[in-house]
Amino acid sequence: MEERLPIKVYIITGFLGAGKTTLLNNLLQQYQDRRNIVIENEFGKVNIDASLVTQQTDTLYELTSGCICCSLDNDLLEVLGDILQLEQRPDQLFIETTGIADAGNIIGMFQMPQVKKHYALEKTICVADAENVRTRLEQTPETGRQLACADVVVINKTGSLTVPELVTLYQELEAINPLAFYTATENGQLSVADLHRAASIARPAAAGAPLTGGHKINSVLFESSRPFDLDRLLYVLDFHFNVYPDQLYRIKGYVALKGEQERFLLQSTGRYLHLTPAGSWGNDAPASVLVFIGRELKTATIERILQPALK
């Protein structure tokens, strides 16, 4: 009888907007010779990330009903069971957590005997945004937990850092997790060779007590069929990111712009706002869908901020 090897699991964590999906796409690109499955866990009702996984995967599961670190034995366990029923067993499973997930809880799940029988946790990768990881460490307990649980810490968005700045940041992060393998990247370009240079040391117990009481972060979904005026949209988003840097962490989604036939992908991680063409609307009527993630965000406030930018 054919021996069934456990499915190799890679958990990708890191705070909101650090570059997890970008890194995932790079890894999938390098693993084209394997059968890969992806689980995308998005914070908020709409899974924008699933549409951003541009590389080939055999199956992509979207979990949008909550953060899987908080609802462990529900959604994730169910999907892990479903994967085992697939006709073709995958070689590898990549789990991209939400930006606020407590990685320790998810790692713990792969230590359960019934899960371990079929799945082998290979590596937990934490993507740290070089530009704002210090601020996030001060603002949120989740960031520290994610770093502490990682086998591999990828310091991403290093393009604007000088070498001494990078070395200082590396030393600060190493103090949080001295056992991880560290590498610096731009655009999440982690090589598979580097990934496997790291020893698997993920031990949630070593990372302190799990987070309890849920996350203090929430998401607000904004939808409108009225197109945005581009200049006004950029102005209001830029203005509010500068006014509320401690409250607003991440914006992403697709927007309809006045005078434009195609849809645009809007992404912001605090300091930069990117707007990139994202193809035609196909059969869908143009409509903007934006997810805002931050601390104690209110739907009414987001609507008030965006209304002046709608045409």
Ligand SMILES: Nc1nc2c(ncn2[C@@H]2O[C@H](COP(=O)(O)OP(=O)(O)OP(=O)(O)O)[C@@H](O)[C@H]2O)c(=O)[nH]1
């Ligand atoms: N300047 C710069 N931008 C980057 C880099 N890596 C990723 N980005 C951009 O940062 C934004 C967020 O990247 P994602 O890969 O979606 O980040 P994420 O961690 O998956 O985001 P969430 O799923 O929302 O938590 C996108 O606009 C990326 O194009 C980098 O190294 N440098």
